[in-house]
Amino acid sequence: MERDGMRYLDREMSARERKEFEEHLENCPACRESLREFSRLEALTRKVKIKDPVDMFWEGYWKSIYRRVERKSAWILFISGLILVSAYAVFRVVRDFGAFTFEKAALLILLAGVLLLLISVVRERIHQKKVDKYKDIER
Numbered sequence: 001m002e003r004d005g006m007r008y009l010d011r012e013m014s015a016r017e018r019k020e021f022e023e024h025l026e027n028c029p030a031c032r033e034s035l036r037e038f039s040r041l042e043a044l045t046r047k048v049k050i051k052d053p054v055d056m057f058w059e060g061y062w063k064s065i066y067r068r069v070e071r072k073s074a075w076i077l078f079i080s081g082l083i084l085v086s087a088y089a090v091f092r093v094v095r096d097f098g099a100f101t102f103e104k105a106a107l108l109i110l111l112a113g114v115l116l117l118l119i120s121v122v123r124e125r126i127h128q129k130k131v132d133k134y135k136d137i138e139r
Contacts, residue, residue: 005035009042079122086115 007013008021025032089111093104129135 005031005038008035009038079118082114082118086111086118 004013004017004021008018013021025035089107093107093111
């Protein structure tokens with residue numbers, strides 16, 4: 001009978017079938033209730049507006065491109081600045097090296113550690129981006 005209720009609401013029944021179904025409804029409270037539920041469901045589904053998948057695709061596409069360009073640009077600028085500051089610091093230490101002191105040795109070790117750490121982080125991020133199986137999932 002559920003199928004008949006939907007056919008009735010969708011006006012897919014012949015005149016004879018429609019008349020028989022309406023007679024059945026007069027004597028069957030369960031089918032009347034079921035038809036009321038289907039009517040409410042149909043009314044709700046008419047209110048639903050489905051967005052064009054093509055529009056959704058392009059909105060997400062451009063947003064993701066902007067995000068990727070921003071992040072890559074930010075990383076490039078950050079790494080470039082860090083390299084320049086580190087290179088300048090090394091240059092100053094080498095130029096002013098003069099007598100080898102504890103402070104200069106500590107500074108050289110610190111700079112070497114920062115550079116190695118930076119190289120390690122960049123290398124790991126590049127590797128992770130290549131092998132991340134969840135990279136295409138939006139969060």
